[in-house]
Structure formats: C-alpha cells, structure tokens
Amino acid sequence: SYRLSSPVKLTPVTEHDLAHFSKFLQPSSIISTLSPNPSSQDELAPYNSDWMGRYKGHSTTVLKPKTTQEVSEILKWCNAKRIGVVPQGGNTGLVGGSVPVNDEIVLSLSNLNKVRSFDPVSGILVADAGCILESLTDYVAPHNHIMPIDLGAKGSCQIGGNVATNAGGLRLLRYGSLHGTVLGLEVVLPDGTILDQLTTLRKDNTGYDLKQLFIGAEGTLGVITAVSILTPPAPQASNNVILALPSFDNVLPLYQTVKRHLSEILSAFEFIDRTAYDLAVKHGQGRALSEDDVEGAECFVLVETSGGRREHDEEKLSDLLELLLSADKPLVNTGVLSQSPAQFSSIWALREGVTEAVSKEGKAYKYDISVPLSSFKEVVDNTREHLRSKGLLHDKAVKFVLGYGHVGDGNLHLNVCADAYLPEIQDALEPYIYEVVSKYRGSISAEHGIGAMKTHALPYSKSATSIELMKKIKHIFDPQGIMNPGKVLE
C-alpha cells in the first residue's frame, strides 16, 4: 500500500538550508525569521493565513523565486532534505490548501508574473503561473480576446492557482472547464525536474495527457510555473438582467425557458437566494434594486448574454423579459435590465460580491457542493432547520444560512455564516452535509477543491478504489511526500 508520509516526518527549514537558498535567490526573494537579517512575524503572517482567516500555518520561511530554474533548485534541495513545500498563488483558495499545516516552506509564485507569448490569430496565451487573472484579462483585451475563466477573486488569484484548483467560476457555462481550455503546462516536479508540456497545440493525441493530472491537484504533485491557455474572442456585446422570483420552484422552469429563448447567446445563469441578496446589499456589493422590485422575492437569478450583435441580443433579451412577465402565471416578479456598463457591473457585483459580504458579516463555513438542481432550496432550508434543532441558530452562533451558485453547472454554494468558528457548529455541520451530498450521489467539492478542509470527507465522493489510485499517483510523482503535505489526501 502507498501510505502518504505524514507532515510530522518532514524536516523543518534550518539556517543551513537558508544559506543554500541564498546562493541562487536574491535577498528580496527570501522572507524568513531564520535569516541573518530576520524578517518579522508580521511579514510572514499573510502567507500563514488563508483568505477566510480560518486556517493558520507556522511557516518560518517564504521563498519567492523569479524563474522556473530557481523553483527547480528549491524543490531539488527540499526533496533531498525532506522539507515540505506549499505552493502559494494569490492565497484566495477557500479550503485551506494554500497555507502550511505545520512549518513547511511557502513557495510563492508571485514573482513569476510575465506573459510569455500571445498569438492573436489562435488566441493562445502562454503566461507565467504567477500572473494575476485580471491582469491577463487586461492583457488580452486590446487584442479583442477574453480569459475563458472569471471569478470574484480575479484581482488577486493567479492563473497557476486557478489551474491548480481547477477553478470553475462564472464563465464555465459558456467556455467549459480548465480541463478543456488549458492546452499545456510547465511544471516543476518535486525532485526538481522541469516537465515541459507547454504546448500550444489544440490537438495532440500522443498517449496519456499528463497535464490533466496537475489541473486540480492543488499543488500536491508539483509546482505549475507556466500555463498555455486558449482565450476566446471577446463578445461584441454583453448584457445582463437580474430577475426576482416569487419562489425557488420557478428556477428550473425559468432555466429551461431562458435556454430555449436565448440559445447561443446565453453565457451565465447564476442564482442567489434572498438571504444572499440581502447580505450583498448590506455590505455594499452592487446597487440595491428598488423596494418594489424586491418585494415578495424569494430568490434572484442573474442572466448574462454574450453575442455578436448588440441590437440582436438586446432584442432577444427584452423579448424574453416581456414573455416572462406577460405569462398567465409569471415565473418572475420583475426583471432589471442593465442599461450601461456601470449597471452591468453593479448587477454582477450583487452575485460576485456575496463571498465578500459573507466574510464581512462573520465567519463562513463554506460547502461547495454538486447536488441536483431541484434540491438546492431543500438543502439550504434543511441545513438551517438542522442547526435550529441543535439550538445553534441565534446571534451568538449561526447568524445566516444561505445559498447561491452556478445553476447552469449544478453547483450550490451552501454557506453558514456564524459569529465565530466554533467546534459545536462544525460538529453539527459535519458529517451532516456530506451525508446529504452522498445521498444524492453528489460532489463534496464542485469547484473549490479538497485542500486541508475536506481530506477526511473524500470517501463521501470517491470510491476506495479511486482514492487508492490517487495515492499511487501521488507516490509516483512525490515519493518523499514533500508537496503540499496534509492536502487532498490524508
């Protein structure tokens, strides 16, 4: 059997290791309390804490290499010395995967941040892993291209982190997952070998497609140093509308109607329940709709279109609204169409800003699950009732239970917003939620990954045979167990 080496068997970094790193890294690429010129705990703190403030590491050393060769030298040394390494991108992950569980080295990719090439004919972009997603969007924009992925964390997350988590996001409905749009990767393996699979070919059926293993591996198999990705042409026109629904039961029929009516121009169909909407508004995410528009709304759906001709798309969208509102039993109470780029962004902010709003309100317990669309509301309501029955639904414990997510992808974000991270809330939520997911044969992690948060829960979504194969694959790539220990696999 291929048991993983536990993080405790790994070796802590020493001054001797730092002296070695200083031979090939610039002083500005090393942040360490062990240096001759020690850095402060304050400098290290952001690398040791995740976006939610839920997971804390105890790393003494952050290395920020500037080249693939430097990454290779670091890993070669760490592999020989059995020092644990945590690759860190923008540190926006939501499952505690990007911070150490103990005192592993943090290997930050933020200094690998150059675009290597862009072909405006094919739309293929080759970029260092540390490029921020939004800066890549800005880079391809003058060439009339967009990134095939977009998410609320775009201003901080890195393309390498997106690939490492196989992030889904707001454009998956239109452009598919990174398993399809990523064409090639450059990866440094744990022993320092540089695996150059940075192809720009659309088609390449020459045996096993090894790059797919690193997409969604969350840094447990190697460090991604560059990504080749297919960027689609920018749509000539994008519009959006936010629809207020009297009942969740209308979401499914609405989705069918919208798909039929908008067909090829539909590019997003996103859902927020009333609690999520109210929290977004309370915390200043987007402009609130009028009192009349929200009255009696149980939930909201954001529909986006992206197409080739503005008049054509606008006509289709207003025809759809008219159709919806004039029906005998309208599926929606009302719909607010964006009339300007500012309003377009503001409508998106109501949906994208929920994550930030929840974290401003309190501490978030995040469950990113795939369950049948028809069960979205039931899962949220039952979880709320479950917490109530345990006496945990009050101001000093759980404040809100809310649902939002990617309807088109069957992906519900069930969030429990609490006053603090408390063991009694944790015990009430798990395994309760994982058992619900398993009952539906769903996924315990639709798009955020396993990280440190869900290693114990993997069997709810993967068979024993699958997990055993994953362990064998891990052992082939990382026999010393240095890569992101304690993540994905226990």
Ligand code: FAD
């Ligand atoms: P990090 O958080 O730094 O790392 C994430 C994981 O990848 C870690 O395990 C880390 O070790 C590994 N990793 C990072 N870089 C590399 C690399 N170069 N090589 C190998 N391993 C690496 N996710 C979605 O799927 N859809 C969403 O819509 C979405 N929206 C979000 C909105 C907000 C506001 C926030 C805060 C997060 C959101 N996320 C979403 C979570 C998502 O996983 C991350 O935002 C993003 O993909 C992670 O990128 P990062 O650069 O921050 O990676």
Ligand code: MLT
């Ligand atoms: C989203 O869809 O908003 C993201 O996945 C982040 C989250 O789940 O909060």
Ligand code: ZN
């Ligand atoms: Zn999401």
